[in-house]
Amino acid sequence: MKDPTMCKEGHNLKKQKAPRQRMPEQDHHQRIKNFSEVPQGYTPELARLEASRCLQCKKPLCRAGCPVGIDIPAFIKLIAEGDYAGSARKLKEYNSLPAVCGRVCPQEDQCEKVCIVAKKFTSVAVGNLERFAADYERTNGAISIPELPEPSGYKVAVVGSGPAGLSAAGELVKKGHEVVIFEALHKAGGVLVYGIPEFRLPKAIVESEIEYLKKLGVKIELNSVIGKMETVDELLGNGFDAVFVATGAGLPLFMGIPGENLCGVYSANEYLTRVNLMKAYDNGHVTPILKKKRIAVIGGGNVAMDAARTALRMGTEEVYIVYRRSRTEMPARIEEVKHGEEEGLQFHLLTNPVRILGDEKGWVKALECTKMELGEPDASGRRRPVPVPNSEFLLDVDCVIIAIGTSAHPLIPMTTPGVKVNPKGNIIADEKNGQTTQEGVFAGGDIVTGAATVILAMGAGKQAAQAIDEYVRKKRPARTPAGSRRL
């Protein structure tokens, strides 16, 4: 007999120890006036209470739902037992950036989606707990530097310091290799520093992760545009045994509609870069940003939400999200949409922009849109939006931010003849180990997959590091670099 209140593993789903614990959040009236983080994190009490909701499944589905296979029950158990630093160490066995992933991973589509508890109640708050453990470790000075092996004598270059590059560098240095990250911008962190806003991912956290890598011995060369200053082939010829390309999907896409080059039209990348990386919100910084009254943000993903919520914090009176499908198709995380809505974003769904109108001086004065309705499902499985005849209308805006996606950064493929790309411009690399079409060159993250998530990029970095380690050791016998100390 099958008891409907018992799950396959025999857990009783009838009773719930406690409801899912909400993270305290900054009030929305307050938070739209600042760039501080919205969710404030669990207290140890809340974290232990939440951790106690985990059923400690023997065959945990959550773990299978995690792109990097974190031993989720194990790290949660350690929190429940009060060993927060131990929990953070457990996380770091799988994920080198838990404080980041605890904040920006789409857990509701991964680990939490398949949580057994969710069959009856709401899932265990895996992401919140991950964030708690990582934050505890960082803020309590509990970060420990692992014992490093003797220098291997191999040297690896990592191009790009975003999630894929950082995780690969961390893994490689822990294997004893000399690792140099080349970053084109003046600050390390990639999309974590130029793209994701402070209120969703405080930059201090990214900085602390980067400091940790530096303590492990990773060297970071800023202002180093590989492909221009030095090519990948030159790196290989100048003493690097392998190169990991993690240059991301940073090229902003535009819609190709009339008026896109008017003054007051931004790509989301530009708007966010000005605010996040260049700190245009602070008058002490020189980088300018337009402060407009009514902004339309085109797109329905996380980047659109980030840009729109940033615009609110920049003092914009009206911020509209213009998205051509309906709410259910929006790729943004539910939490981001909810936060945006609380903060006053206005949604124009099933609305397709067709033209940006400008004044005689070349400034945006309105956005012309068409109403849409959902038709048959398209290749992505989502119902295709089709225009409603004669439904054109004007949205009165003085600034437009385009957040319809990004594509692969072309600089490395353009300057590395041995590295082949697919028709979309993404580098062709082995899914398992990141091997590209050129020996000694590996790639991972958004440059291979197209714009995806931080955790996937991180996972790719980790896998490639393993493959690079095997590659360099096979390539030539190890030699201990001159001057290195044998212990």
Place this chain on the structure above:
Amino acid sequence: MFKIVAKEKLSDVIYRTVVEAPKIARKRKAGQFVVVKIDEQGERIPLTISDADPEAGTISIVFQTVGYTTKQLSTLKVGDHILDIAGPMGHPTPVKNYGTVVSIGGGLGTALGRPITEALYKAGNHVIAIISARNKSLVMFEEEMRKISHELLIATDDGSAGFKGFPTQLLQKLIDEGRKIDLVVCVGPVPLMAAVSKVTKPYSIKTIVSLNPIMVDATGMCGACRVTVGGVTRFGCVDGPEFDGHQVDYDELMKRLKTYTEREQEMNQRFAPHEAGFQEVKR
């Protein structure tokens, strides 16, 4: 950190600064630029590399004090450091022997176009250089240009040196005289590049212009530098900075360059107290 090793004031508003940047010095080619961010609070601005010494590991930048950052840069002394310089950015000029090349520079543009003219000169082209200014005292880089051209023509608004009139009139004259021109290169203010392109277009003379749109990262990531070329949106930073002069939408470029005029005025007021800090080093 990039150390300033030499500095020269070339006019009231134009400076030359030489900076230690060995990797860029080795790699840069004519037509390329760097992105400069002076300090922690600074903005990223593109500046043309006007010369480089690969052996000394230095690059030189000639710039005009127009906005906050160029003014701040003009106050930095020999021995001071610039926090961030990245490059070389953009495509180099396609240098080859075209035949006869007319190189037109206006004001600062003469210095910015100098490396391009030099490369074309060295590639065996017959180089006719046209430089222009309002009057004789403002004519700059004459000697430098003379060394890398076969003919040097000067145009001044008042006729106090060379031809009285615009450089485009000189160009038109060359065409009218039946001179065979294979390439025109123009670096300078947008109206000059637009005017030169207008002159050469009816004759289908290949014309290269070097554009100076607003940039942030200059690596192709933000799209601030969008320009319409032949009806298509291109990125000045990674697709340029040089484009076919006959295809560029100069009107749009002019408008986009004014995006932050208000903010610039505000910053100019803020900068005033520092201006006393100018220090010059004479060569």
